[in-house]
Amino acid sequence: MANDKPFQIFTVQTRPEDGPPRLAALRAEMAKRGFDGYIVPRTDAHQGEYVTAQDARLGWLTGFSGSAGFAIATQEQAGVFVDGRYRVQVKGEVDLAHYTPSTGPKSRWRHGCAKPCQRAAASPMTRGCKAARRSAT
Numbered sequence: 001m002a003n004d005k006p007f008q009i010f011t012v013q014t015r016p017e018d019g020p021p022r023l024a025a026l027r028a029e030m031a032k033r034g035f036d037g038y039i040v041p042r043t044d045a046h047q048g049e050y051v052t053a054q055d056a057r058l059g060w061l062t063g064f065s066g067s068a069g070f071a072i073a074t075q076e077q078a079g080v081f082v083d084g085r086y087r088v089q090v091k092g093e094v095d096l097a098h099y100t101p102s103t104g105p106k107s108r109w110r111h112g113c114a115k116p117c118q119r120a121a122a123s124p125m126t127r128g129c130k131a132a133r134r135s136a137t
Contacts, residue, residue, distance in 0.1 A: 016093060018063060034119060036074060038122065040061050040072075041058065042066070049068065065093055071099070079100045
């Protein structure tokens with residue numbers, strides 16, 4: 001992947017219509033690497049709430065611009081998990097045909113998955129092992 005073009009560009013403001021092709025590219029990369037799911041946090045490498053453009057992975061992938069949340073993408077579906085403050089905002093910023101916003105427990109969303117994730121990935125720069133496991137379960 002060293003010679004490929006960058007997966008994420010940091011100078012473009014994300015719109016809801018940008019999410020589906022980016023999600024498709026993520027899913028293709030997941031399939032290539034043998035992952036069932038991928039966790040995309042809102043935080044940066046320092047677990048900060050306010051992130052620079054280059055660390056705005058959640059916003060880049062989904063379009064969600066709130067200061068708290070994360071996404072889990074599988075081959076079958078993608079969920080954006082936010083707290084109650086962003087219940088209305090997330091629905092206006094993500095493509096609802098491709099992302100399911102949730103303010104409830106992850107377990108409720110997981111029951112809608114066709115199969116459980118066996119191999120979920122997360123960037124080691126943004127998630128510690130324990131935090132990634134908590135997000136995936």
